[in-house]
Amino acid sequence: MSTVAFIGLGNMGGPMAANLIKAGFTVKVFDLVPAAMQTLAEQGALTANSACGAAAGADIVITMLPAGKHVRSLYVGDDNAKGLIDVVAAGTLLIDCSTIDADSARFVAKHAAEKELAFIDAPVSGGTAGAAAGTLTFICGGSDSAFEQAQGVLNAMGGNIFHAGAAGAGQVAKICNNMLLSVLMVATSESLQMGIDHGLDPQILSDIMKVSSGGNWTLDKYNPCPGVMESVPSSNGYQGGFMVDLMVKDLGLSQEAALLSNSSTPMGALARSLYVNHAKQGNGKRDFSSIFEQFAHSEQIKK
């Protein structure tokens, strides 16, 4: 089995690395937080003193970082430090699982290609639950051969693995999807609440729209109206799930992408404004389906 360097052991990266260990990979980890490394070491990981230390000698490097600037500087380096692409062996496969702007992904891919290294942008969806269960979805951008090469290691961490296109396409597809998701959530919320305002039972209205032309993922899996669906955040005080702050981040990336390509996204742009205001009102750490409360009457919310 190959040796994998895993850099970035947060809520997502930690369980992903653990699944690689379970699948039999030799995993060498690095994180700025020592305790995060310690947790993985107890599960069988080797630890390194630096990102470059972890990557040197690995067959595959996987990174899971907060934003584009971290990915750029880690891979390509700067005036003060070498980048990963300067230290890995020829033939090393580079996989970045962070959700970042497409431009940064293309920037790293271009610099990697100059050193004849294969780079894949492979943002994930499925959240911390999917990371732990090994059922993440990966949406990849990069060459066909690199995508083929990545199958084994990605399969150890997830279920669906998509090839969206060339470098950066994984990031673009993910934010197109998440922008669309945000609109589905807002529009489903306002439609359900309008029904409630007219005396309809949200359970019945959901059942009808789910199998009609209003059908969408939020009605199937993630109903935002409290009490309609068990085991979703809306029936648990909007705790857990996918945080509003993270949706605001993804909607920021989507609007950044729209500016770059001169695209018009009226619904996505409106969703961003509504989510930013929702976050400013103190809902940043709650699940993103809590946008439903923007439409509900105050007496509903108090219940």
Next chain:
Amino acid sequence: MSTVAFIGLGNMGGPMAANLIKAGFTVKVFDLVPAAMQTLAEQGALTANSACGAAAGADIVITMLPAGKHVRSLYVGDDNAKGLIDVVAAGTLLIDCSTIDADSARFVAKHAAEKELAFIDAPVSGGTAGAAAGTLTFICGGSDSAFEQAQGVLNAMGGNIFHAGAAGAGQVAKICNNMLLSVLMVATSESLQMGIDHGLDPQILSDIMKVSSGGNWTLDKYNPCPGVMESVPSSNGYQGGFMVDLMVKDLGLSQEAALLSNSSTPMGALARSLYVNHAKQGNGKRDFSSIFEQFAHSEQIKK
């Protein structure tokens, strides 16, 4: 078998009445257009000289009319004319299949109840193809007993039959659904186009989002991007399907409902504005998925 009076034999009503004849009902029809009655007569319908003439003596009355004002005046009458509720026999079941404002449906139901007549609002979805094939969806509002009583005749014209709630609930549920549908269509269009603007293949992007959290009815059944899906309007110059003008009508009803209930529907309201402008630019008779062209570049549209 029961005798059914069917009033309003347009593109939807005509084939619906024909399916009742095929199912063995005695059908007595009326329409202001003689040719429309003649077509049904050739299929075995009895004809009447007036709406009241058709309804007198029927077990069930079904109406399919353009707008709330027509439904109000036909059922309840006015200074100059009696209404259907003044002429039908005790125990007659009244079913209005028009898509109209909920207030008009409740108005007729209230007047019918004063005469101890059962009234159901039962707007349909499924379009002219569904009307011809007998696969319409009915979304009904009214009492449990009336809903039970209507099963037989509705089954002869359609597949899914939903009971959304009390009088008017059928109309509310339908416009909640269609408002949501309009947003799905616009948001899916802008997301696909943003992907295209970044060089992604809309087919691949659709495949990814369809099974991800962006999944919705338009990606499954009605992709708005030309060439992605066969046998849908977008691959046929946006001909056929559900006309922009009809979506504008339904979005008008949804906003009327939102005003009545003091509901906030930012996405639905924005969709209405975009569709009204689209119609004003000469697209009123094209399929509603042609909203995609608002986001495409002019060179894409020319192709």
Next chain:
Amino acid sequence: MSTVAFIGLGNMGGPMAANLIKAGFTVKVFDLVPAAMQTLAEQGALTANSACGAAAGADIVITMLPAGKHVRSLYVGDDNAKGLIDVVAAGTLLIDCSTIDADSARFVAKHAAEKELAFIDAPVSGGTAGAAAGTLTFICGGSDSAFEQAQGVLNAMGGNIFHAGAAGAGQVAKICNNMLLSVLMVATSESLQMGIDHGLDPQILSDIMKVSSGGNWTLDKYNPCPGVMESVPSSNGYQGGFMVDLMVKDLGLSQEAALLSNSSTPMGALARSLYVNHAKQGNGKRDFSSIFEQFAHSEQIKK
């Protein structure tokens, strides 16, 4: 001087009637609330036992009522009661100062015309302060001759008197203006806050935009950012002024009008959604410039 019947003595109607008394008119008042009549009686008004009682024998009738349905039934009557147009003398001038839907105004004008009575819709702006000071703006719809005839009595209550067009035009012009105002308020708020978020002083930014192409009434007279302008609601905890609930009412009328005329108003529709949500969050009784808080950070609001 003429005799004026004044019906509806609320926060607006009361001071308006008082100004007529001061100007020397003989004023006969009616209101459903006896105390409201008593207040006017103390200022010199005659009182009546009913609206029709006040109107009978008057040269001019002025009404100030909450909604279209009240105006319709008061003027035209119904099955149970005569309307004002059934009891006033030939040649009486009818002036409705309520802010209502244009359709109701046209309905009353038509029925008045059938009795050869002149009717003017004359909604006001200027608020309770303008009503007290006699500086209201009147925006009138009706014939040229009726508009001429109304000058004297309107001048006694206000400053600017506009003739917007035929019957109903006063109502249309007022809601066009107030819809536009709502957008000015939201857009000015978001622009100022974006400047603040980048470290700019809202006072300086306001001064610049006021004399540049972003200049608008809210920057001149009603800055929504606390501390920029003295003596406006934003510098007084958003108390007083024009309530959010009233803006929601006017935006509802504007959207009703947009539906009637098949007009597209993306900005006005969005403003309505934002104001409805703002009201649902408990801000209905605060001044409408408090929409600024939707954009501010929570720490700003606490200050």
Next chain:
Amino acid sequence: MSTVAFIGLGNMGGPMAANLIKAGFTVKVFDLVPAAMQTLAEQGALTANSACGAAAGADIVITMLPAGKHVRSLYVGDDNAKGLIDVVAAGTLLIDCSTIDADSARFVAKHAAEKELAFIDAPVSGGTAGAAAGTLTFICGGSDSAFEQAQGVLNAMGGNIFHAGAAGAGQVAKICNNMLLSVLMVATSESLQMGIDHGLDPQILSDIMKVSSGGNWTLDKYNPCPGVMESVPSSNGYQGGFMVDLMVKDLGLSQEAALLSNSSTPMGALARSLYVNHAKQGNGKRDFSSIFEQFAHSEQIKK
């Protein structure tokens, strides 16, 4: 009088430099287009072979360039070339009049400060007419002393000169203003058209709103409805004025700024979407008040 280096002699820069010559400054120009330099030379300018050649020895450097990347590389240089800040004499005042992102302005200001050079971002409004007439508005960011020092040279090119705050504040204030302007234009258009749709005369409606709470710069100076105001683009087929493409550029900058500061700008974001779609429909080179046509009926547009 001082010596001024002027770099970037396009539609705006050319006439601005000419006004400096008229005011008695010694002006040394550079542009990548020789003909542009030739035009200025005929008016008395000295010419240079490069930007750095123009700047060396000047007391003041003024630049007028298309985008942030040009400003960054010209002032700060890159691996291949020195920047202006490497070649100018100590004490030289640097003024960038381009409309660019605030980040780029702050980037240049920071690098200039490291060399103890004063830098001002001073984007203009007033268009080519204002540039020719010497009546431009300058909105400046930078230190108090630099702002003082710049008064003379800016006065020679314009009328109003504002100090918005520290480095970058000029750019922020300008895009806040232009974002607000775009919303004023769209909202005024939709309000006027709704009035027209109800039979009102747009001239009369404009006159009323102009002096009411809907009053704004577009009603005062730039009415978007054809025929209401003479000598504005709407009465000249929407030719001349401020191009849609430039408004799209400024709205892109505003959304970039909103992303940086995590600001919510629902109106500005919607205006951007509407303007991008308008541009895609072939209106990029027309005046930005042509957005009015998005709301007008096709028969109005044909007139």
